[in-house]
Amino acid sequence: MLDESFLALLACPACDSRPRLEQSGEELVCTVCRRRYPVVDGIPHLLVEEATLPEPGNAHP
Structure with a gap:
């Protein structure tokens, strides 16, 4: 499990904004964008x- 303070520093490289990664x-x-990155x-x-990539129709839960 990654540290929450470390996660707060990361950003999705595919989005124009700085969304949160969970x-x-x-x-x-x-x-x-719901992209999933491996750890x-x-x-x-x-x-x-x-x-x-998310399946079509599941981009936003």
Whole structure:
């Protein structure tokens, strides 16, 4: 689990704004575009190429 103060420093590289990233298991999820970024060995991989896109119709819960 990543520290909350560390999560507050991170931003989604795909969004124009600085949305919050939430931890969901071994992934970080952008609260705006819903892209999911993997966390491998405790290291967030915030690369757009490695992100999982939300399914159509599920972009905003």
